[in-house]
Amino acid sequence: AQSVSQHNHHVILSEAASLELGCNYSYGGTVNLFWYVQYPGQHLQLLLKYFSGDPLVKGIKGFEAEFIKSKFSFNLRKPSVQWSDTAEYFCAVKASGTYKYIFGTGTRLKVLA
Amino acid sequence: EAQVTQNPRYLITVTGKKLTVTCSQNMNHEYMSWYRQDPGLGLRQIYYSMNVEVTDKGDVPEGYKVSRKEKRNFPLILESPSPNQTSLYFCASSLTWQETQYFGPGTRLLVL
Numbered sequence: 001a002q003s004v005s006q007h008n009h010h011v012i013l014s015e016a017a018s019l020e021l022g023c024n025y026s027y028g029g030t031v032n033l034f035w036y037v038q039y040p041g042q043h044l045q046l047l048l049k050y051f052s053g054d055p056l057v058k059g060i061k062g063f064e065a066e067f068i069k070s071k072f073s074f075n076l077r078k079p080s081v082q083w084s085d086t087a088e089y090f091c092a093v094k095a096s097g098t099y100k101y102i103f104g105t106g107t108r109l110k111v112l113a
Numbered sequence: 114e115a116q117v118t119q120n121p122r123y124l125i126t127v128t129g130k131k132l133t134v135t136c137s138q139n140m141n142h143e144y145m146s147w148y149r150q151d152p153g154l155g156l157r158q159i160y161y162s163m164n165v166e167v168t169d170k171g172d173v174p175e176g177y178k179v180s181r182k183e184k185r186n187f188p189l190i191l192e193s194p195s196p197n198q199t200s201l202y203f204c205a206s207s208l209t210w211q212e213t214q215y216f217g218p219g220t221r222l223l224v225l
Contacts, residue, residue: 092156
């Protein structure tokens with residue numbers, strides 16, 4: 001069965017620190033990959049997605065993610081976090097040819113001002 | 114304004130009392146989906162619908178029903194709620210199953 005692992009459950013950073021959140025999935029075929037963010041009290045919203053092409057994907061608010069097929073990974077990065085990036089981040093995978101989405105357990109990021 | 118709406122936003126009920134959580138989107142999206150969010154478990158897909166009258170189970174369908182009689186609506190039905198269905202529920206929709214999902218504001222359900 002497909003699964004998505006986010007190994008960092010809680011991350012605390014100071015403003016201007018660099019961020020990398022890990023996401024690994026288990027599925028041998030073609031996948032579509034997503035990162036969603038949930039700010040406190042708000043809806044989930046899409047940060048970025050990868051369907052095909054350049055494995056380095058740029059999203060909103062300065063976030064980017066790199067798809068490394070050989071490592072089954074889609075890690076999220078930001079060079080310099082801000083206090084407003086405090087949120088919960090979810091990685092999600094959809095296997096090509098299926099209609100089901102599998103989400104990771106989420107990473108709570110707290111950025112200290 | 115393009116949006117996904119859910120009602121009610123908060124609900125407290127008792128074991129066994131049937132309830133329905135409505136979900137509606139005004140974007141003419143084909144794909145709709147229900148998720149539950151639980152601490153430490155992230156979001157888990159309950160049911161999804163590829164289009165009108167086409168639905169299928171997600172990862173945690175037990176204890177839930179859905180219907181898709183109209184394109185804009187995708188209600189989630191709990192025929193006999195139990196305490197383990199206490200959760201935060203999200204509805205989402207996308208133009209097609211390949212496109213970005215837009216999430217509703219969530220429904221917080223407490224089953225006593």
